[in-house]
Amino acid sequence: MGNWFKSGSPWIWMTGGAVSLSLIAVLGLLLLIAWRGLSYFWPATVYEWQLQDSQGHTSTLIGQLYDSEQVPSERLIAAGYTFSQPPEEMVTRYLIKTGNREFVGLDFRWVLATDIVSRSEPKDVAIFERTKNGNFYGYPLAVLNQGQPVASDNLPLTLAEHVNRAVELSEQALDLQKQDIGAINYQLERIRLKERKLELDHALNADNQAELQSQTDVLNSDYLVLENTLFDYRKQAERDSVVVKDMRGAEVTLNLSQVLHVTYPNDLNLAQKLMQWLTGMANFVMDDPREANTEGGVFPAIFGTVFMVMLMAVIVTPFGVVAAIYLHEYAKKGPITKMIRIAVINLAGVPSIVYGVFGLGFFVYVLGGSIDQLFYPEALPAPTFGSPGVIWSALTLAILTLPVVIVSTEEGLSRIPSAVRQGSLALGATKAETLWRIVIPMASPAIMTGLILAVARAAGEVAPLMLVGVVKLAPTLPLDWNFPFVHLERKFMHLGFHIYDVGFQSPNVEAARPLVYATSFLLVTVIVTLNLTAIGVRNHLREKYRSLEH
Structure with missing residues (x-):
């Protein structure tokens, strides 16, 4: 027994056991979140x-x-x-x-x-999923067309057809409002700002004012046409209704313009329940939230999370790599370099909320306010870049994750043998060519490792984002069809903040609880997907430049 302890085998078994327990705990947590989140979409009796x-x-x-x-x-x-x-x-x-x-x-x-x-x-009880006031439970009695009953031998089929018609018209009205009418409102605002800028520059005269007014008149006329079309869509969607007998025994008339889906869960077989389960998950991923984020989907939060993380990765990678190359390849060993390294290490331990305060004070108020003064004076006092937005969130998280990229890149550079550098220089290459063609390609797997760690941390951060750009509900995405198409000054939604808002700020706690699990599982899925993509790129680079190591 004494020889067995001296051999070190117990420590190997203890280490393996600790790793196994950690993996079991992580997998158990993920399975719990997945079960509680995905079971929410199963059509319950x-x-x-x-x-x-x-x-x-x-x-x-x-x-x-x-x-x-x-x-x-x-x-x-x-x-x-x-x-x-x-x-x-x-x-x-x-x-x-x-x-x-x-x-x-x-x-x-x-x-x-x-x-x-x-x-x-009961087999004939139905669930009506609505745009507001949550679900409605009851027994459908009749479908009304402009207040008159619709004759039907199959009420569920007739009801489904009229619901699909109303949903299609409502979606057309929503697309018209968001895209066409939204584009006109955006152009009208740009014309207003252009006129204001000419006025500030003392360049506004009768000619350009008449030209701007003519453009405004054309847009207003187009707006009236689209507005009439919008009202027509809404009027057609409000044509039909359904009479439902509720639990009180009263007959209630529901307008189908407020109904999204009608299901009879007690009359579904296993295949139909599975199809409805998949449809519910797809709607959760693709739809916009409603009812104070306790109903609907989370697509804006998914888009905002991925967009912000990718923008952060584009910012932090070159700065982190350049800083690591300077510290490892160019900086002389001395007290200044030592202090820089200590500062980089200490930055990794600063609480994230401190970065949020710094981002709000420097990026938003100082940098953003200066940009507004220089380039957008016509919009003042309403801020353009001087308010929290996705660009400031990405920059704040880039600073937060910068130490991770620097340390990981430096470790990759230190693993490259000095003989490789010396051989390249001996063959006549300059130091810059050696770095660009030999050192950086060989260190690219370590750079990707740092990026993976940075993405994993940035995707899960919430505290700094609450100060520099994330909101409960963003009216528009940072990316649309209006020039310049990418609007980095806009606020955005984030899955992490969505979990916090639904779990702790919701007026309906019981209704929000399953959504917390579903959104948490979705956030973990997004992080894992981003990491697996980066890991795949890292493995490809490792195989591509493996020959340089020999």
Whole structure:
């Protein structure tokens, strides 16, 4: 036994065990997030409960079962609840998603098992996913066309056709509003700023003012045409409605312009449920958020995260590589170089919120304010670059991740044998040619390693972004069809901040909880995808320049 300890084998087993436990913990966490997030999109069964409280009042409840827990009966009695019969020590209560927010008030309610008389799974109950007020549960009775019932032998099929028509018209109206009408508003604003600039430069005269006015008149006339088309789309979308019997027994008329999907989850087979599950995940990835981010999708947050990270990578890579090359290849060993290295190492330990404060003070107020004074005086006092935006977020995270790129690149440069440099110089190459053709290609895998670490950290940072550009809901993306097409001054959405906002700032906590898991899993997926892409590039570069090492 003593020889076994002296051989070092126990430490090998302990190290392997620690690594295994770490991997199990990470995989377990990812599986938990994936299960809780992806199960949210599975079409759950809709139940109809018959309830009777301790006073003998009966009611009907329609909804989906979300959770259950055991509650001590003594705690319920102490809270003022009266049981009709002596309860057991523990009582089960269920969390039910009821929807119908405009009539019920809350999306969720707790129901005690002692109050349940019966429970059924009706096949004809439907879930109406709406643009506002959440889901609506009930029994469709009739489809109305301009207030008149539509004759149909297959009500679900007729309802689906009318819903698809209304959704298509609503999407056309939304595209028209965002693209065509948005482009006209953008051009009108540019004309206003151009006129203001001419006025500030004392160059505004009758000729150019008349020219700008004629351009404005043409755009306004086009705007009126598009506005009439928009109103026509909305009027057509509002033509149809559906009569639904809800849990109160009342007949409610829902306009189909506010309905996105109608599903009958109790009447679906396994293949149909799987298809609806995939459709729900696709809609979550591709749609815009709504209802204070508790409904809809997260596409703007995905786009903002990826766009900001890629912009940060473009900024931090050349600066980090140049700094590492200077420190390793050109800087002489001395107190100044030593202080620079210590500063780089210490920068890696600075809290990220400090970078956010620096970015807000220097990039936004000083640099952005100066840009506005020099190049956009006509827009003042409204800031253009003097307010938080995606460019300042990318620069702030570039400074935050710069030490990682510098250290990783320096380690790669130090692994290159000095004989390679000397051989290149002996063959007549200059030092710059040696760096460009020999040293940097051989160090490119280490550069990509630093970039991978920088991307992994930047994609998950939230605290500095809250100060320099991220918002709860961005009206437009930083990339569109309006010149100059890339708008780096705009604010953006971020998956990390979206998780924080939905999880801690949502007015409907129970409805937001599954979205927190789904968005967290999506953020992890985006980070893993970016890292795998960078790892693939690194492995390709490593194989490409492997011959230089020999």
